[in-house]
Amino acid sequence: MPRVKAAQGPAKRHLAEQFAAGEIITDMAKKEWKVGLPIGQGGFVCIYLADMNSSGSIGSDAPCVVKVEPSDNGPVFTELKFYQQAAKPEQIQKWIRTHKLKYLGFPKYWGSGLHDKNGKSYRFMIMDHFGSELQKIYEANAKSLRSLDILEYIHKHEYVHGGIKASNLLSCKNPDQVYLLDYGLAYRYCPEGVNKEYKQDPKRCHDGTIEFTSIDAHNGVAPSRPGDLETLGYCMIQWLTGHLPWEDNLKDPKYVTDSKIRYRKNIASLMDKCEIAKYMETVKLLDYTENTLYQNICDILLQGLKAIGSKNDGKLDLSVVENGSLKAKTVTKRKKEIEESKESGFEDMECSSPQRSPHRPTRSRTRKRAQKYVRCCEPAFLFFVFF
Numbered sequence: 001m002p003r004v005k006a007a008q009g010p011a012k013r014h015l016a017e018q019f020a021a022g023e024i025i026t027d028m029a030k031k032e033w034k035v036g037l038p039i040g041q042g043g044f045v046c047i048y049l050a051d052m053n054s055s056g057s058i059g060s061d062a063p064c065v066v067k068v069e070p071s072d073n074g075p076v077f078t079e080l081k082f083y084q085q086a087a088k089p090e091q092i093q094k095w096i097r098t099h100k101l102k103y104l105g106f107p108k109y110w111g112s113g114l115h116d117k118n119g120k121s122y123r124f125m126i127m128d129h130f131g132s133e134l135q136k137i138y139e140a141n142a143k144s145l146r147s148l149d150i151l152e153y154i155h156k157h158e159y160v161h162g163g164i165k166a167s168n169l170l171s172c173k174n175p176d177q178v179y180l181l182d183y184g185l186a187y188r189y190c191p192e193g194v195n196k197e198y199k200q201d202p203k204r205c206h207d208g209t210i211e212f213t214s215i216d217a218h219n220g221v222a223p224s225r226p227g228d229l230e231t232l233g234y235c236m237i238q239w240l241t242g243h244l245p246w247e248d249n250l251k252d253p254k255y256v257t258d259s260k261i262r263y264r265k266n267i268a269s270l271m272d273k274c275e276i277a278k279y280m281e282t283v284k285l286l287d288y289t290e291n292t293l294y295q296n297i298c299d300i301l302l303q304g305l306k307a308i309g310s311k312n313d314g315k316l317d318l319s320v321v322e323n324g325s326l327k328a329k330t331v332t333k334r335k336k337e338i339e340e341s342k343e344s345g346f347e348d349m350e351c352s353s354p355q356r357s358p359h360r361p362t363r364s365r366t367r368k369r370a371q372k373y374v375r376c377c378e379p380a381f382l383f384f385v386f387f
Contacts, residue, residue, distance in 0.1 A: 015044055017117065019068065024053055025124055027111035033126060036062055045069045045076055045184065050126060064110055065129045071114060071121040075184030080125055082186040083109045086157035095153050105150045105179035130170035130179060147232060150180045152294040155225045158190040159183075162223035164231045165209050166239070187223040195289040196222055206253045211244055215264065216288070218257040226286035229297070233280045234260075237270070245270065 023035045036049030036058025046069070049062040069076045087106055096104050110126035147169065154161055161168075162185035170179055185208065189196050201220040208217050212234045214227035221227075238244050246259040263270040267280050278300045286292060 015041070015046065015070075017120070018046070019048060019117070021058065025066070025113065025115045027113040027124075027126065029111055031111055033064075033066060033111070034058055035066060039065065044073050049129065062129055064126050067125045067127065068115075068122050069124075071123045073123070076112075076123050076125050078186055079183040080112055080123075082159060082183040085188075086154065086159050087183075091157070092153070099149075101149060103177055104153060105146060105177065107179055107181055127181075128179075130181065146178060147180060148294060148298060151225075151228055151232070152292075154186075155228070155292065158188050158193075159186050160189050160223040160225055160228050161185070162187050162217075162228070163208050164228060165212050165235060185223070189222065189224055198288040206257075210250050210253060210256055211238075211247055215257065215260050218253065218260070221288070224288050225292050226283060226288065226290070229283045229286070229292070230280075233276065233283055236276050236279070240276070 018038065019035045021035065021037055025033050025035060027033065032053035033050050034053045036051070038046060038048050040047040045067050048066050048068065049058050049060065050064045050066040051058050051062045067076050067079070087109070089108075092104055092106055095101070107128040107130065110128075112123070112125040115122045115124055147164075151161065161180065161183065163182060164180070168180060168182045170181055198216075198221060201222075204217075204220040204222070206213065206218055207220075207223075208214075208231070212231045214224075214230040216224060216227050234244060245263065246256045249255045249259075264280075264284055267277050267284075270277075270280075279297065282297060282300060
């Protein structure tokens with residue numbers, strides 16, 4: 001892959017023009033791929049269904065997707081660089097063997113190259129095609145999430161993800177497996193074993209998805225291991241409560257930053273004592289350059305499993321505990337949400353799903369409801385463990 005300097009900021013990036021279904025692209029290994037319908041767009045990258053070139057059309061069950069960007073953009077180049085340096089198949093397989101894992105949630109890289117269209121050059125990357133994003137899995141009674149395994153691997157190989165959110169966590173055919181995707185913001189925090197210095201850069205302020213990004217990222221500090229874990233914590237809170245206290249003011253970065261700082265100083269004001277609170281308390285004490293002890297974080301969550309007489313069996317259900325026994329919980333239908341909310345004593349909760357209500361309650365009321373929701377969902381989270 002020719003080395004192309006990434007653009008210095010979003011203002012210099014451009015969206016790729018749309019590829020027509022059936023267009024043929026050829027990767028560096030001379031393999032031909034047929035492009036299907038578009039399925040997503042974001043960060044100046046377009047995503048299409050894809051498969052090896054054949055006489056048939058590309059359907060929704062296509063085994064692969066292709067990410068496309070103008071060759072002078074950057075995110076796909078960054079992701080390719082990450083895979084070439086830190087996620088080679090032999091590296092991943094060795095890690096799985098030495099850490100005695102059943103799998104590690106990385107999508108398979110199939111190929112990449114440059115494609116000329118109408119006098120313009122486009123970079124592309126072929127990856128596995130996955131199913132629902134995590135939030136959708138959660139709403140359909142999710143089975144598992146093993147994000148911490150993936151983060152430990154990434155961090156041990158000198159990189160941080162830099163963009164964790166529900167839409168980057170997807171399931172595959174096995175409902176007990178979840179994969180972390182999209183390394184377009186991956187950052188090599190420790191090249192050749194030398195950790196980058198903590199330094200604020202106003203040009204980088206608020207990088208990432210604003211509701212989940214770390215406090216350091218709001219201040220323009222380069223991504224870090226604690227930053228990844230902090231971002232994951234915000235995701236966990238939203239998955240359980242359906243709402244983050246700063247979600248109503250995402251157009252005001254200063255408000256979002258100040259809110260996160262305020263809640264970080266007093267985590268109890270964001271949630272009652274539970275495994276997420278312990279997780280967040282542990283993460284906030286991590287130094288920018290500290291070598292994270294991932295087993296300690298796992299132990300925090302395992303204590304919750306032990307407290308309800310369960311264990312890590314690899315099949316982690318979103319369930320509630322009722323009279324000492326497990327009871328399956330499905331949250332896809334509003335009717336059942338209302339029934340469960342009544343049982344939990346907060347009948348008027350409007351934030352049990354990520355879809356914003358047209359009658360959003362005030363932030364103070366939302367926070368109180370979120371606190372109550374975390375209290376009642378604490379046993380559920382114990383089955384929502386990040387290993």
